[in-house]
Amino acid sequence: MSRRRVPKEPFQIHEDDPTDLSDVETEESQTQRAEDLEAEAEAEAEVEADEAQQQLEDEEDQENQEEDEPLDEEEGCESDSSDGSEPVDFTVQQDMEKLNYTFPAFKDNYRLIKRIGEGTFSTVYKAEDVRYDRYNNSWDLDARDNQWEAPPPLKTSSSSRSNSRSNPSRRPKKFVAIKKIYVTSSPTRIFNELELLHDLRESPSVCPLITAFRHSDQVLAILPYFRHQDFRKYYPNMTVPDIKLYFRSLFTALAAVHEKGILHRDIKPTNFLYDPEKQRGVLVDFGLAEREGVDHKPCLCHLDQESRRQKIRATYALNASHAGPQPGYPKNDTRPSRRANRAGTRGFRAPEVLFKCTEQTTKIDIWSAGVILLTILCKRFPFFNSTDDVEAMIEIATIFGVKRMRQAGQLHGCVFETNIPSIGAQGFSFEKIMLWSTCRSDGSKDSKSELTDEEKGAVEFLGRCMDLDPSRRISAEEALAHKFLQIDSEGEAEAEGSEEDVMMV
Numbered sequence: 001m002s003r004r005r006v007p008k009e010p011f012q013i014h015e016d017d018p019t020d021l022s023d024v025e026t027e028e029s030q031t032q033r034a035e036d037l038e039a040e041a042e043a044e045a046e047v048e049a050d051e052a053q054q055q056l057e058d059e060e061d062q063e064n065q066e067e068d069e070p071l072d073e074e075e076g077c078e079s080d081s082s083d084g085s086e087p088v089d090f091t092v093q094q095d096m097e098k099l100n101y102t103f104p105a106f107k108d109n110y111r112l113i114k115r116i117g118e119g120t121f122s123t124v125y126k127a128e129d130v131r132y133d134r135y136n137n138s139w140d141l142d143a144r145d146n147q148w149e150a151p152p153p154l155k156t157s158s159s160s161r162s163n164s165r166s167n168p169s170r171r172p173k174k175f176v177a178i179k180k181i182y183v184t185s186s187p188t189r190i191f192n193e194l195e196l197l198h199d200l201r202e203s204p205s206v207c208p209l210i211t212a213f214r215h216s217d218q219v220l221a222i223l224p225y226f227r228h229q230d231f232r233k234y235y236p237n238m239t240v241p242d243i244k245l246y247f248r249s250l251f252t253a254l255a256a257v258h259e260k261g262i263l264h265r266d267i268k269p270t271n272f273l274y275d276p277e278k279q280r281g282v283l284v285d286f287g288l289a290e291r292e293g294v295d296h297k298p299c300l301c302h303l304d305q306e307s308r309r310q311k312i313r314a315t316y317a318l319n320a321s322h323a324g325p326q327p328g329y330p331k332n333d334t335r336p337s338r339r340a341n342r343a344g345t346r347g348f349r350a351p352e353v354l355f356k357c358t359e360q361t362t363k364i365d366i367w368s369a370g371v372i373l374l375t376i377l378c379k380r381f382p383f384f385n386s387t388d389d390v391e392a393m394i395e396i397a398t399i400f401g402v403k404r405m406r407q408a409g410q411l412h413g414c415v416f417e418t419n420i421p422s423i424g425a426q427g428f429s430f431e432k433i434m435l436w437s438t439c440r441s442d443g444s445k446d447s448k449s450e451l452t453d454e455e456k457g458a459v460e461f462l463g464r465c466m467d468l469d470p471s472r473r474i475s476a477e478e479a480l481a482h483k484f485l486q487i488d489s490e491g492e493a494e495a496e497g498s499e500e501d502v503m504m505v
Helices: 027-064 090-102 141-145 158-165 187-199 231-237 240-259 305-321 363-378 389-400 402-411 430-437 453-465 476-481 489-504
Strands: 110-118 122-129 175-181 211-215 218-224 272-275 280-283
Touching (some): 240 363, 363 430, 453 476
Antiparallel strands (some): 110 122, 122 175, 211 218
16 A cells, blocks of 8 residues: 555644664665665666657757747746756755755655746755655646556567566656745745645645655745746737636636635746646645635725715715815824735736735735736736836726726725826726737728737636726636636547547557
């Protein structure tokens, strides 16, 4: 019976025993270790042969293709399946050696290959899962997709059976992502991320947690490695059917996360690893995630319309009883301060986050997903490029207009005012913005000044995702039932039939 890597009991982090195991090994463990080393040596020989063949193929491909733009390290994993043939920077090599030294017996389970991502709170490495066959790997989506039985051979014999079961080292190498969380992160923050990943381990299109290690104040999270492509390379060429597949996968993940009452808080293209070839995406990075309703206070946006109007009128009457609005700002501001969670990435924060809503819901993730859709439709990345919250509100007001932004601010008890002449009162429609961004409204006769029916459906769905009022914004479950995200069943049937034909061949 195989040993499970993900326990069913409540999530806990176990610290490695610092005792040197070499002094207390039994005869049985020494024999087992010798067998492991022999198997690893055979696997290493096979790996070297594969690397040599892969390097020759890569050199031929490089001669026939143009040089691509280098990938930003903050973009996460690459789309290739590099297994260590690429040169590793000296400082990265030192970090990898330090990691092997810090955690006892770490190199016996995982072989570090390279660094694939570096952010504010963590560093991610790509590694080979050396002892993949010894564990329950229900997290492996690729193995799950390839579970089909081959046709029986024409002649069955004991020799053929023995040959098919020999050489277990010839199995495809399995990779994982090693996320090293910086010690500067608070223990509460680290435990929260791991606990949420543990709770979401069986959710569709969500990156599961395989296991976690802790040694002193250093924590490692072992996650599956997903092949994907850089968003900047494939989004300009996405058609409307491609957009439907992309967002159906994304909203499947959001529906699973929101069903458990969890806010991701950092939805953006780099946190949704998408593979256009397999048409599959995985939601990652729950470092800023939190449970809904944790550390919040009542906000006006959750009141009914009449109660909200009464509170707003009372506030205006209180201000009018004084000398009235004065130019400038008061030296001694007597208004109570407002504290709200503003975590997220610039350009993807929802309006209620910018207005410091104290009772935020899962709808903030829907807005961020809408920004991704707006980016793809307008072929502009990033679409919003603000440096702070004030500029972010100005960018949103340019689209929606001052009038609607003022109403959005009143939902949360805030006042929005601006005297920038380029910001109109009514704003612009998403259809106009899409035509301008794609240079289809230049006034020439040859230009396509109208959107197609599919594009109009995408714009209508975009409006449901990017509603300034979070209560009217579409949910993840409703998005999956929306007509825009419905996939043609006939196309799916044809694809399944062709796949069966390939398997039969």
